[in-house]
Amino acid sequence: MSTSEESRSEPKRRIQFAFTDEQEEFRSAVRRFLNDKSPTNEVRRLMATVEGYDPAVWRQLSEDLALPGIHIPEQYGGAGFGMVELCIVAEEFGRALLCAPYFSTAVLAANAILNAGTDAQKSVFLPDIAKGARLATLAITEPDGNWDPAGIKVVATRDADGFRLDGAKSYVVDGHTADLLIVAARAPATTGLEGLALFALDANAGGVVRRLLESMDPTRKIARIDFRGAHADLLGTLNDGAKPILRTLDQAAIALANEMVGGAQTLLGSAVDYSKLRVQFGRTIGSFQAIKHRLADMLLEVELAKSAAYYAAQAAAVNDPEWPALASLAKAAASEAYLHSAAECIQLHGGIGFTWDNDTHLWFKRAKSSEVFLGQPSYHRELLMQRWGV
Amino acid sequence: MSNVSEADVRAEVREWLAANWNPDLSLVEWRGKLADSGWGMPQWPKEWYGRGLPHALARAVEEEFANVGAVGVAKSGVRLLAAATLLEHGSDLQKKKFLRRILTGEDTWCQFFSEPGSGSDLAGATTRAELQGDFWIVNGQKVWTTSAHHADHGLLLARTDWDAPKHEGLTFFVIDVRQPGVDVRPLKQMNGHASFNQVFFSDAKVPQENLVGSVGEGWKVAVTTLAHERRGADGLAPPSKRGARTGRIHAEERAETEKANQPYKWYPQRAGRVDLVIDRAKETGANKDPYARQEIAKLMILAKSAEWTARRARAAQQQGRPQGPEGSLGKLAASHVARACSRVHTLMTGTDAMLTGHESPREGIIAEILVSVPAVSIAGGTDEIQRNIIAERVLDLPKEPRFDTGPFRNVRKN
Numbered sequence: 001m002s003t004s005e006e007s008r009s010e011p012k013r014r015i016q017f018a019f020t021d022e023q024e025e026f027r028s029a030v031r032r033f034l035n036d037k038s039p040t041n042e043v044r045r046l047m048a049t050v051e052g053y054d055p056a057v058w059r060q061l062s063e064d065l066a067l068p069g070i071h072i073p074e075q076y077g078g079a080g081f082g083m084v085e086l087c088i089v090a091e092e093f094g095r096a097l098l099c100a101p102y103f104s105t106a107v108l109a110a111n112a113i114l115n116a117g118t119d120a121q122k123s124v125f126l127p128d129i130a131k132g133a134r135l136a137t138l139a140i141t142e143p144d145g146n147w148d149p150a151g152i153k154v155v156a157t158r159d160a161d162g163f164r165l166d167g168a169k170s171y172v173v174d175g176h177t178a179d180l181l182i183v184a185a186r187a188p189a190t191t192g193l194e195g196l197a198l199f200a201l202d203a204n205a206g207g208v209v210r211r212l213l214e215s216m217d218p219t220r221k222i223a224r225i226d227f228r229g230a231h232a233d234l235l236g237t238l239n240d241g242a243k244p245i246l247r248t249l250d251q252a253a254i255a256l257a258n259e260m261v262g263g264a265q266t267l268l269g270s271a272v273d274y275s276k277l278r279v280q281f282g283r284t285i286g287s288f289q290a291i292k293h294r295l296a297d298m299l300l301e302v303e304l305a306k307s308a309a310y311y312a313a314q315a316a317a318v319n320d321p322e323w324p325a326l327a328s329l330a331k332a333a334a335s336e337a338y339l340h341s342a343a344e345c346i347q348l349h350g351g352i353g354f355t356w357d358n359d360t361h362l363w364f365k366r367a368k369s370s371e372v373f374l375g376q377p378s379y380h381r382e383l384l385m386q387r388w389g390v
Numbered sequence: 391m392s393n394v395s396e397a398d399v400r401a402e403v404r405e406w407l408a409a410n411w412n413p414d415l416s417l418v419e420w421r422g423k424l425a426d427s428g429w430g431m432p433q434w435p436k437e438w439y440g441r442g443l444p445h446a447l448a449r450a451v452e453e454e455f456a457n458v459g460a461v462g463v464a465k466s467g468v469r470l471l472a473a474a475t476l477l478e479h480g481s482d483l484q485k486k487k488f489l490r491r492i493l494t495g496e497d498t499w500c501q502f503f504s505e506p507g508s509g510s511d512l513a514g515a516t517t518r519a520e521l522q523g524d525f526w527i528v529n530g531q532k533v534w535t536t537s538a539h540h541a542d543h544g545l546l547l548a549r550t551d552w553d554a555p556k557h558e559g560l561t562f563f564v565i566d567v568r569q570p571g572v573d574v575r576p577l578k579q580m581n582g583h584a585s586f587n588q589v590f591f592s593d594a595k596v597p598q599e600n601l602v603g604s605v606g607e608g609w610k611v612a613v614t615t616l617a618h619e620r621r622g623a624d625g626l627a628p629p630s631k632r633g634a635r636t637g638r639i640h641a642e643e644r645a646e647t648e649k650a651n652q653p654y655k656w657y658p659q660r661a662g663r664v665d666l667v668i669d670r671a672k673e674t675g676a677n678k679d680p681y682a683r684q685e686i687a688k689l690m691i692l693a694k695s696a697e698w699t700a701r702r703a704r705a706a707q708q709q710g711r712p713q714g715p716e717g718s719l720g721k722l723a724a725s726h727v728a729r730a731c732s733r734v735h736t737l738m739t740g741t742d743a744m745l746t747g748h749e750s751p752r753e754g755i756i757a758e759i760l761v762s763v764p765a766v767s768i769a770g771g772t773d774e775i776q777r778n779i780i781a782e783r784v785l786d787l788p789k790e791p792r793f794d795t796g797p798f799r800n801v802r803k804n
Contacts (some may be wrong), residue, residue, distance in 0.1 A: 286787040304719075307698035307699040
């Protein structure tokens with residue numbers, strides 16, 4: 001396994017098509033943990049709470065498995081691995097539908113700090129994040145739901161001791177429980193990708209109003225955050241503009257794609273298992289070709305999406321020049337595969353699949369919300385074409 | 391052989407090539423040397439034209455050949471499937487009689503498996519072989535036979551026992567194609583090409599010594615052939631381009647390759663030509679249409695994902711890991727890619743898709759894609775059979791209920 005720092009400075013390493021033995025062992029360890037900590041009755045219990053996670057489990061996954069800092073360099077208190085390992089965690093969490101502020105803290109906020117922060121800022125923020133002692137999130141999208149940073153309207157105005165933020169962010173994952181907010185905002189009187197920067201502030205600072213939104217997927221909490229002259233620190237420098245924001249979003253798209261293929265795999269497994277159990281017309285329904293062929297197609301779709309998600313992660317890990325395009329490719333592929341698997345899984349269960357007691361809807365809702373989170377498939381297909389220069 | 395190092399093998403083959411390689415020999419003369427020395431098929435057993443080397447080392451030998459531009463043994467068409475089948479199930483007499491001429495390219499082979507009445511269900515063959523004196527007398531019809539029009543020998547799957555269950559009444563033969571009882575006719579496809587044949591057997595004769603394996607064991611033998619076919623896909627491996635390729639022997643090899651590949655010039659088109667899509671988008675202006683951009687992106691995502699799935703399968707294999715589901719999906723994925731290509735090429739080509747040949751874009755290549763893609767989801771196992779295989783072998787779903795048990799005589803047929 002390689003550290004993330006190495007992977008940034010070594011663009012010549014080849015994209016791998018197989019996980020190493022160490023990575024497979026790491027995956028097994030994460031899966032064992034989740035089998036123990038995130039059975040669906042726990043998912044159901046936690047999704048009904050306001051916080052949406054179990055602090056004890058968060059502590060264990062931080063202290064025993066070092067997961068929030070898996071991709072954070074050792075000098076900032078992390079485990080020093082990279083994008084591939086982060087995506088293994090994402091895939092396993094997606095598979096088990098773990099309720100935890102991981103995507104917000106590790107994937108979104110930690111990467112934003114790594115991409116934009118100064119050495120000093122990384123040293124301040126990252127060790128606590130890696131330890132699991134500080135929850136964080138990234139606020140980019142605004143109430144209009146646009147994932148293109150060019151559309152950002154929140155304004156950062158310079159004042160005597162830093163910046164003041166004004167405006168509204170929405171769809172902020174775990175925005176209601178985060179301790180630290182990383183916010184994308186623009187300089188007054190700028191448009192498009194010009195004048196953008198990332199800012200850091202305490203989530204409980206004055207002028208910050210947070211409201212939990214009623215989300216279709218209760219396993220992923222989202223919040224609206226209003227800023228009314230809230231004091232914030234610039235993360236990094238003003239000159240980097242949109243670059244670290246775009247980079248963070250692309251990394252997040254790859255992690256989300258891996259999370260989604262994990263979920264799709266669970267749905268496929270559930271559909272296959274049920275079709276071997278359920279008897280109609282004197283046969284298990286899995287013996288009907290109409291069912292077998294659908295399951296074979298589902299397997300194909302899931303495996304294809306996995307290949308895209310894995311490839312994008314490996315490409316990002318070795319800093320292949322094409323990796324941002326691949327982020328969009330993987331996100332679009334995984335969105336379609338996940339949602340289709342969820343719809344098929346319900347169909348294969350028949351009436352029981354539409355009930356609250358059956359677990360399928362938990363993953364269906366995650367699939368539906370992930371389909372549009374970070375940009376829907378059509379958005380990413382267009383981005384892919386642009387990035388390929390078509 | 392396991393103690394032989396790659397360096398030793400490379401040194402040995404280099405020395406042998408230095409002493410023997412001569413581009414002014416005839417193809418058959420040179421390949422005769424290859425067969426007799428074992429360097430043509432180093433992974434074959436020592437006693438049968440090989441050197442008993444593991445596959446990894448055989449690749450090293452191939453590289454040494456490529457480095458000096460040396461021609462290899464004949465590999466095109468069905469010949470290596472025939473050889474693999476004979477190596478596993480053939481008698482010593484058969485190996486002696488056929489293997490060397492397979493490698494020199496003197497004999498060409500074809501495969502008589504599919505019939506008009508048994509396509510997906512190969513074991514339902516009804517071509518019959520009956521023993522009369524020293525000969526088996528063959529009557530019936532085979533179809534989709536590649537290269538039968540210039541083949542010398544055919545691998546024949548024929549029914550010898552109608553009272554046995556389906557798979558137990560078949561026997562495997564090598565049949566001489568050049569005899570009065572074998573009538574080979576080209577089969578014209580919907581894309582205008584005639585890459586295959588239909589073959590009629592009327593009292594065709596097979597000497598007893600050409601029976602492969604034993605009577606009633608034909609399916610087992612055929613499974614060997616099919617397994618090798620699946621492993622090798624239908625790739626027409628191009629000869630290596632390295633080294634000087636100007637000798638007499640290279641001209642002969644080019645002519646041979648040209649002849650072997652001629653009927654399959656449309657094969658790239660049946661796979662959909664995803665490689666043309668981006669260029670066509672720019673040349674047709676489809677890259678300015680938001681709907682077309684979405685459809686092109688969908689296709690490219692599918693094609694790339696399929697490519698990476700194949701790479702995952704290969705990587706797992708190379709690491710000696712048990713094969714995951716990704717290894718069984720290539721054929722079905724290829725069908726999806728080809729169909730999506732056909733849709734997108736049509737979308738980008740617009741009304742010009744009504745044209746064909748020189749009238750049409752890219753000198754008819756686009757039109758040929760549109761009329762060739764339907765073959766992909768049928769040839770080499772239909773999508774439906776692929777889905778059955780995936781469902782039963784990968785997902786472990788129950789097998790299809792059977793209606794073809796008991797004496798084959800009583801099984802419903804076409």
